[in-house]
Amino acid sequence: MILAGVFPVFALIAAGYALRRCGLTDSGFLRTGDRLVYHFFFPVLLFWKIGGTVPGPVVPWRLWAAGLGVIAAMWILSLIVIAVTRLEPAQAGSFSQATFRFNTYVAIAVVANLQGDRGVARLGELLGLAIPLCNVLAVMTFIWFSRDNLDQRARIRLTLRALVQNPLIMACLAGMLWARVLPPWPGMVDNTLGLAASLTLPFALISIGGALTFAGLRDRWATASAATLLKVVVMPLLGWLAVRWSGLQGPGALTAMVFFAMPASTAMYVLSRQLGGDPDLSSAVIVLSTLASILSLSMVLWLFG
16 A cells, blocks of 8 residues: 555656756746646646535544644644744744645645545545645744734735635635535536546646755755654654544544645745745755655555555
């Protein structure tokens, strides 16, 4: 199960890195690909998977409680670490978001390999709440530590706009609404959405690999390592406690644990650049956590698979 669930995902990430090194892709291609995946293909995938799955009779409160509770706990823990280590204000927001923001593309790919459409739909119901929470907490942290760069109203507007305009949030919510209120997909619609969605994960994983760079690691090794440790070691440990406390079992527990073991989100770099953080630190954490998540995911599958 470990090889079947994890190896294909990281093989495509490695292929993306190799293609960039060989010159078969470049920064312009990867930027265009990122926009296509983020604004079209990935929302289509989420909408199709969530909206096309018949929801269970019970609202997944246990999964939501475990997932959202761990995200909030990691955010608080990151603020404690920032205060104790007296991290520079420019790095604080970037460090904090690295400890709880997760790579949605890798999460969907791993869960799809392990649990199929039902697992993706289950994860999608968690993502519909987790993505807005992560965005709010990340922007709030940047506001607190970078208050000289933007006034309060500008930051509130930026936070609300980031939530309303986030296509992944909208796709998750629309899929949940469709699955619970509207009839199943007509055959031609289902086939069209499925064909578009089939491009998403290979394209996204190759793009992640192509964007990996080791340039910022040397100067930010200690801080990036600390953030990676919190993301791929401490977060899964807290997740295991939350799963036990919430009473999650079976496929739901595995979905939650895969979610907790994810590498840091590639979207961190953009937010750090927009809000006056340290984008080089975000880039370093993305590289380290992506590599380290091979071990964290393997351990989760070994224990819970």
